[in-house]
Amino acid sequence: MNFDLELGAEVLSRTPATLQNLLRGMDDGWTKPNEGPETFSAFDVVGHLIDGEETDWIPRARIILSGGPKPEFEPYDRFRHRKRNVGRTLDSLLEEFALLRAENVALLRSWKLTPAQLELPGLHPTLGPVTLRQLLAAWVVHDLGHIAQISRVMSKQYKEAVGPWVRFLPVLTDHETPRS
Amino acid sequence: MNFDLELGAEVLSRTPATLQNLLRGMDDGWTKPNEGPETFSAFDVVGHLIDGEETDWIPRARIILSGGPKPEFEPYDRFRHRKRNVGRTLDSLLEEFALLRAENVALLRSWKLTPAQLELPGLHPTLGPVTLRQLLAAWVVHDLGHIAQISRVMSKQYKEAVGPWVRFLPVLTDHETPRS
Secondary structure, eight states, X not given: OOOOHHHHHHHHHHHHHHHHHHHTTXXXXXXXXXXXXXXXXXXXXXXXXXXXXXXXXXXXXXXXXXXXXXXXXXXXXTTHHHHHTTTOOHHHHHHHHHHHHHHHHHHHHHTOOOHHHHTOXXXXXXXXXXXXXXXXXXXXXXXXXXXXXXXXXXXXXXXXXXXXXXXXXXXXXXXXXXXX | OOOOHHHHHHHHHXXXXXXXXXXXXXXXXXXXXXXXXXXXXXXXXXXXXXXXXXXXXXXXXXXXXXXXXXXXXXXXXXXXXXXXTTTOOHHHHHHHHHHHHXXXXXXXXXXXXXXXXXXXXXXXXTXXXXXXXXXXXXHHHHHHHHHHHHHHHHHHTTXXXXXXXXXXXXXXXXXXXXXX
16 A cells, blocks of 8 residues: 555644544553563553654654755664653553654645655665655554553453463464564 | 453443544545455455454354363354445444444453453364454454454555655565465
């Protein structure tokens, strides 16, 4: 499937409600465990998505659209949320993410990007040359990957509880070696 | 985490809204592709979850609770939905799933199962002896696994579109050999 601005924005606009439905008011037993060292709990993922709204996707799109001679992105800090969100509740992070995302999707739509603009170049500090189209597609996939991750990490809390069913529930043995 | 009836029922009760938020009104480009032969699209998953409500979880719980001398489950048909849902729209399946699930969670809560009842035995046609507690935990994990699957299969529609970002988006290379 080719990247389509409206179909992509539709996914982006739905993610906050999906996460609120999965997580709001849920017991810490579902939302605080992770899959091992350097991996994210559901709580961490929501913080990481907030970081993305504040420091990653839209700021990088702005760098590309500014059209400067060297459209190089700032490196992204995957663990910014750890210090930022000490003492916060998950519900308050879900609210904050919803507000930031709504603003950013409205901004994205307001730009009315043309096909030519979607091909404008950026320079990723690790990946090298990319386009605005690839950045926006990656934003959509990033959301979906983290929804999948939250579902997987929650499911693993019942890995023992399902007994012999572990054979028929592959989500319980996905990412036994952490991949993200 | 030990299986807890109320925490588990809470997850079960939220799945229809999560799926509606992810899928209702979405373009077929997101909802109809799968990950390869014998794998499920988002459309297939919703049909499969309906099959679970009608033929799997509650019917098997009833077999266990009836306390007969041989509490053996009927085999489950993973592809029942293919014939059942020819010509149906995804939105109508989402509605139907929400109704069936609401009825089944209400029924589950109405049983007010005791710890002793949760240890009652059933006999799975492939897995052998199981308990009601394991069956109910597996129901919860089954939901979460399929939410993860839908997010993963949707994300893969943009595998080419993200360009070099594929390296940083592990969801795009999960289940390259189908596992479910």
